[in-house]
Amino acid sequence: MPFFRHMTAQSYSAVIRRYGEPLSVEEVEILEPDPGEVVVRIEASGVCHSDLSLARGYYPDIPIPIVPGHEGAGTVVEVGDDVTSVKKGDKVFTIWMASCYNCEYCLSGRFHLCENALESIVNASLPSGKLKIRDKAGNSIHHFTSTAALSSYTVVHEKNVVKLTVDVSLEKAAILGCAVLTGVGAALKTANVKEGSTVAVIGLGGVGMNIVQGARLAGAEKIIAIDIYDSKLEWATKFGATHLINALKEDPVEAVKKVGGGGVDYSFEATGNVVAMELAYKIAKRGGVVTIVGVEKGGVNIRIPALDLHMTEKTIKGCYYGSSSPRLDSLKYLRLYKAGKLLLDELVTRSYRLEEINEVFKDMEEGRIIRGVVVP
Known part of the structure; x- marks a missing residue:
């Protein structure tokens, strides 16, 4: 049975409709992937302080409504044309910097500062500029950091996912995409x-x-x-x-x-x-x-x-994204984890359901967790 019917598929997403107000969890439609894009069934999504800051209105220039989340991990369930790095069935985790490898920053090895990726992050869209999430009324919803990972399914560019090449749980893989890359990178690379x-x-x-x-x-x-x-x-x-x-x-x-x-x-x-x-x-x-x-x-x-x-x-x-080369460094840190030198298991202090997203934010503000992971 095809995943998409009539060019859309159903999903559930946490949605910010007004800054400073609780998030809603809504049934939404996701659109078919264009060339270079993939659909990921999100099976774990870390909740970052940036998601909380977004919900509290720290980034008022980012358009709403918007689906937050950028530490996702799951399984590729659909691929668009011309996708070469992953295939259906692959386990992946998201990175929120889809480096273009062509701009001044990428050519000088500073992939985390890619100016083309930054444009889509500011616009809260996919790198193509398109929005692939719609609410039940047919209105478009934005993608935070081009990933929108606080969802049961998400559409992303293939540059926004990394294929898992080692055996690690998806809960642990999810937090690689921001918490680990940013924090470890801040110490090893930025400073x-x-x-x-x-x-x-x-x-x-x-x-x-x-x-x-x-x-x-x-x-x-x-x-x-x-x-x-x-x-x-x-x-x-x-x-x-x-x-x-x-x-x-x-x-x-x-x-x-x-x-x-x-x-x-x-x-x-x-x-x-x-x-x-x-x-x-x-x-x-x-x-x-x-x-x-x-x-x-x-x-x-x-x-x-x-x-x-x-x-x-x-x-x-x-420090922006740990001054990292996200694709290469995330795999390096995974190898350190497998070697027993980098801790991942201890970072995840509680798991939540998607409908508990506002409780995650409350626990973060009250200092009860290090990293909460949502399991949709």
Whole structure:
């Protein structure tokens, strides 16, 4: 029996119709894939802080209605013409950067900054510019980061999926597509943490925990985990944290100085909060590297003392997708997982049904989970 009837198929998706309001779970139609596109039955989807930020209105220029989600994993059930990288039945996970391999950034090896992929992300469409999701009234719905993975089925370009080549559960594979690539990449690639160095990580969600283990993989001597939840701090020890600071119970600046001898070589912010970003600057030592990974609201500015920046010669970096080559690095991190060097099982702290998507967001805001995974 063909998957598509009359050029559409049924699916269920979490939908944002108004920023700042609860999501609805709706029966929708997905359209047939065009050349180069595939349909994936989503069997697990990680929920990222970026999905929460989207729902709360942090990206008001992104059009709605929209289906969030970009950490999907599942099975290819249909392929369009000219698809060469996957076939029906393949197990895949999504990546949200469909690098074109032709623009200035791709040609210089900075695939995560692909300007053509960025255009479709901003437009919340597929790389073709088309929308392949419709509600029951026939109105089009946008695709967050061109993936729209908080669905039972999704249409994506083949560049937005990676075929699983090792034996790993789909729940674990799903979080490779953002949390692992961004967090581990922030430490290994964006900041380029050196062996024997001191590191501090502010914010211990899915990305923050991966920064911690990225610093461990880099050989950092001291890894200071900073959060406001004791449960997350305890979890951080599993990923490689050597020192723990609850920022509600002690002054984090003074506490870091005691551990790091005046500051750390590398500080990371992974909360999406400007106060934490400014804290990351304060706890870096002279000549230190400050890496901002979290996403704040548009229009919010970080306040950095100009004279101090001059006198300390600190470096401030932004981090986008862990400065990764998503397709290559995700498979590299999978090999590290299979070798027992990178933790994935411990990242997923709870599974949810799709209709519980608002509960996932609540648990994230209250610090109850590292990474929640939706099983549609």
